Amino acid sequence: MKIENVRQFIREKAIEFGAKPDNEHNKPYIERNNTKPDTLKDNGAFFGFIHSEEEASGPFHDFSFTIFPSENDKPWLVCLGIGSSGFKNDYEVATYPGLRRLFSKLTNDRGFCKSDFSDIETSLPKSITNNSDLQHLKNTIKTYTKVLPACQIVDDPESTKGKEIISAFIAGYAKLREWPTNKSHRKAISDALEPFIKDESIDDELEIRNLLDKRKFLVLQGPPGTGKTRMAKKVADEFDAKTFFIQFHAETAFSDFIYGIRPDIDNKQLSYHKTEGIFTQALKYAIDNHNERVVLIIDEINRANLSNVLGPIFYLFEYKMEESDVEIEISPNFKIKKLPENFYVIATMNTADRSLAVVDFALRRRFAWYSFKPKPINSRNFHKEDFAKIQEIFNWYSSSGELSLQPGQGYFSAESDKEMENRIRYEIFPLIKEYLQEGLLKNAKEEFNNYFASRINQSLFE
Structure with a gap:
């Protein structure tokens, strides 16, 4: 029975x-x-x-x-x-x-x-x-x-x-x-x-604040549009911290980030002046104001050649580092044995940028890593049906590595249907097309093509 x-x-x-x-x-x-x-x-x-x-x-x-x-x-x-x-x-x-x-x-x-x-x-x-x-x-x-x-x-x-x-x-x-x-x-x-x-409801901001308080050096990683930079700034504000900000790019160098010399173009005679990078500025501020928290935000940390940019200061990011006899020279007449307790770093990394090299394993060991995933948001401007369709295609056809390519919720925020249609046509469509041209998401090409053909009357293969 x-x-x-x-x-x-x-x-x-x-x-x-x-x-x-x-x-x-x-x-x-x-x-x-x-x-x-x-x-x-x-x-x-x-x-x-x-x-x-x-x-x-x-x-x-x-x-x-x-x-x-x-x-x-x-x-x-x-x-x-x-x-x-x-x-x-x-x-x-x-x-x-x-x-x-x-x-x-x-x-x-x-x-x-x-x-x-x-x-x-x-x-x-x-x-x-x-x-x-x-x-x-x-x-x-x-x-x-x-x-x-x-x-x-x-x-x-x-x-x-x-x-x-x-x-x-x-x-x-x-x-x-x-x-x-x-x-x-x-x-x-x-x-x-x-x-x-159903996904567990996680308070990203609270998790990141707790992790930053414990680990001090943190990387927020995830696809574009998931709010990494916005969250970094928000956490720094909630931390009641003095914030310093820099965005790395392919030409970022040691002299930009830590210390260098530059020609004085206003002087008729050839001369140079010293330039303290944002790291040195933030570090000196933390030392001089030991009762105040200092957060250095490094946006797009993996866009630069980190070995060249960090140089000897890489040593200072060791987790739970005790003060030692080793002094690291930050700039002339400025050496330290340990980063101050009130000094924090939040970096962001776009996992969908396929042109970037894999981050050094030594850096991974020194930083804590927090992953962002695309997720729906409660907003009248959020177009949940388009987000859900793109997410469904990614979930069904993409490999674990390809999941990091999914456009984040920021792509699906628009004040009108027409604006959302334009976002699909001029932002999401070119992004998916570029992925396919690179040989990614091949199993999903017909599903994506069908979505775009019905949504904006445009084919990926024209």
């Missing part, structure tokens, strides 16, 4: 998510049910949905939504599976990072998610095959051990929690199969996934 109840439940959820099982020529799935009494004795019992092009019985291909049930109120196993015949239509889908990204959020420490969904050679880990809660399904799981990319133990499939997990797995399968055709379907899927994929 329990199996029949759950079977009815998953059919209803499939319809809610956009599947139309009564279609004669365009069926969304084939339902499989192998739950005869003899199979329920750890002999391969399962039920669920498989690809609509497969047969109603026998071996099958491609992704499936599969449940391994059991008798006597013992736990069940809910899975995204792959037919024992391997891939026929779904191999490309299996390579999309977003599919794994989604199901990884649906599994916890009582589940498992493979690192590569196209892998049908690697078996399940011992945490599943030897799990004490699944010994009644041991032989069944062993039979399918290589073709279960994601699975989750469900103690009671008819409980509220059990139904929540099953609904989320069906919703993930519905996205994979592109069942939804209207807003109602998409909302139902979002509602089913929401308990598992």
